[in-house]
């Protein structure tokens with residue numbers, strides 16, 4: 001019995017049982033559907049084993065959208081719990097688990113894969129490459145991320161969820177249940193995948209650009225991806241070490257973050273934020289890149305201040321590493337340290353401001369077309385600026401004693417992350433949808449969504465600034481009537497519900513457009529400027545039949561306005577990598593390895609460790625030189641695509 | 645695969661050049677990894693709780709042995725790569741074998757050292773100091789262990805396939821890795837052992 005008790009959930013509730021049933025039914029439906037329609041083979045050949053950056057990108061997208069809903073349900077539950085004083089919908093333990101998984105899922109398993117989806121899908125096309133530098137590694141990155149996310153997500157069904165917040169501060173994360181084990185190990189597995197993505201994209205962008213594309217002629221999103229990848233490579237190893245140390249404390253009784261024998265809980269906090277602060281810039285810089293693409297396209301004007309855009313991103317990336325201690329202004333680090341970190345934090349506002357002005361100046365003389373992506377981008381500017389202003393308020397270390405750990409902070413970071421990152425993702429999704437799937441999303445529903453999300457956002461989060469200043473603490477599962485927080489929290493709940501409607505509309509939009517949208521669209525439906533729009537839709541396996549030659553950061557625009565010729569010369573045979581099942585299989589073993597560690601099942605842990613090792617050995621000895629696509633095949637594909 | 649004969653073997657194809665750059669970036673990540681471990685070590689090194697301090701457990705002899713073994717192996721792998729560029733397969737393999745044997749010896753001494761620590765009451769659970777000490781050393785040791793397998797695999801492939809752009813590339817990348825481990829060791833030697841014994 002003892003053995004099975006480990007897997008039971010320590011704090012069951014009706015909601016958890018209900019979601020277990022839902023998850024079980026979904027799984028059965030998927031398996032049955034795949035079997036009925038005989039799609040297993042297709043799934044394996046075309047998707048699971050794929051090394052094509054476009055397909056890997058789409059798999060990232062699907063995962064991110066799934067996780068958006070998981071995190072969104074958590075958010076609604078929290079807001080429902082807080083909607084009225086002394087509510088008993090959730091108990092304190094359940095609330096703790098929900099804000100923890102909400103935070104982790106949203107940041108690491110929703111926003112991260114979403115931006116990596118863009119990097120995967122867009123960057124190789126935008127630089128005129130055939131694939132990323134290491135396609136196999138790319139597949140491994142995806143599957144590791146996916147398995148890490150799945151491992152984290154089963155926590156509420158098997159063994160219990162983490163409950164120490166997404167920051168998982170010790171000694172809160174003491175490991176009474178396996179929740180914190182899940183946290184440490186699942187994020188570790190996904191994090192290794194992300195690190196490899198960073199390495200892959202730096203190499204890709206530095207080495208695989210089309211002829212003529214110097215660094216200062218790269219489109220803005222590619223620049224953003226490059227800088228993001230650099231931040232990933234420098235920040236993620238810190239997380240790797242911190243998580244490894246945390247895991248060892250929980251599983252092997254080391255003394256890193258304990259309260260006796262020299263352990264130091266603040267060390268965790270420091271390491272966490274040395275990664276954690278750059279992490280938010282890993283999310284926001286690609287978002288800025290997407291906005292830049294959309295704004296210049298829909299304002300029909302080249303981006304104002306290209307060089308200052310690049311410069312400010314470089315500056316932001318450097319500054320992002322020297323501000324982490326603003327997360328502990330109130331934890332006794334002394335006035336001197338507080339002042340330094342206060343100033344460095346505020347300094348980030350400068351390059352960010354430069355970017356805002358550049359976008360505004362791009363719009364200034366532009367002929368603006370109000371497409372859905374553009375609507376998001378325009379809503380982004382004032383909403384995000386508001387979040388930036390409250391960020392500067394938080395950066396004042398003396399004042400932070402008032403804001404620290406209150407709803408004010410929660411309002412602030414959602415205020416930057418939702419208009420900044422989430423809107424960018426939805427804008428980019430709408431923008432790139434036709435390139436991926438060959439039809440547009442419905443514009444009318446899209447605009448409704450953008451407005452609903454903005455209004456819902458304002459209603460949901462503006463009240464929190466007020467209650468936060470009044471002292472409503474963060475991570476409190478309820479409050480008493482006498483505090484007077486009740487009405488504003490009710491407004492917040494209504495706002496969250498409106499946002500939920502907005503997110504459901506996105507799904508409806510996809511459904512609607514799949515059914516009714518015209519399939520007869522050009523390869524360049526937005527009249528855009530960069531290379532990704534210069535190839536066919538859907539994009540052929542090899543991206544470009546002939547490697548393009550470019551002369552500016554707006555290669556396709558040059559073709560339209562200056563008569564530049566992109567594709568010179570004849571078809572040549574194209575070298576492509578072979579599909580492989582190894583990344584998937586290896587990641588499955590990683591999943592089993594993580595699961596064994598979470599539950600301290602040592603024998604399976606050893607077996608899976610050996611399994612991983614064997615995969616690496618096989619890889620070392622493998623001889624796989626890819627294959628060639630012949631000129632004949634290229635000609636056939638090209639003429640078919642041109643005909644269609 | 646287009647092979648450019650004007651370049652050294654390890655750089656001679658497009659794919660090879662990509663791999664070498666990618667590996668350099670990976671080493672950048674490794675530097676961050678070890679830097680984090682060192683930073684944690686400096687934070688925790690006097691937090692010994694009820695356990696021993698560094699000065700009490702460090703012994704110079706095994707550490708000197710380890711240092712000499714690893715430094716020499718870094719030299720021999722350099723010779724191995726040199727031989728590879730001259731196209732001398734036998735010599736190259738010889739130097740690789742010597743390198744791996746030196747690495748193995750290093751690992752032996754390190755295991756002996758760990759056993760001594762545990763006997764002296766400095767296990768990984770004793771205090772924050774011993775935890776971070778053994779984790780930092782252990783991470784380096786694990787890298788060496790992995791390197792031994794990796795090097796062995798490459799050796800087998802060179803024997804099987806000869807010196808091709810592919811095996812040349814693999815050997816070169818492996819040598820970068822091995823030199824890197826040596827550099828990390830120099831930091832461990834100076835900032836953990838020497839500083840700890842002073």
Ligand code: HEM
Pocket residue numbers: 072075076078079099100102103104106107111164165166167410414417418421422460474475476496499
């Ligand atoms: C879509 C509407 C959203 C709503 C209504 C919402 C609501 C909330 C609430 C009520 C909390 C917990 C407050 C507390 O008791 O501490 C919270 C925490 C958090 N949220 Fe959201 N959220 C939303 C979207 C997002 C998104 C998109 C992200 C990130 C990409 C995000 C990241 C976080 C993080 C990191 C925390 C902190 C968790 C912790 O304290 O450990 N949220 N959110």
Ligand SMILES: [Cu+2]
Pocket residue numbers: 276277323324326327
């Ligand atoms: Cu921060």
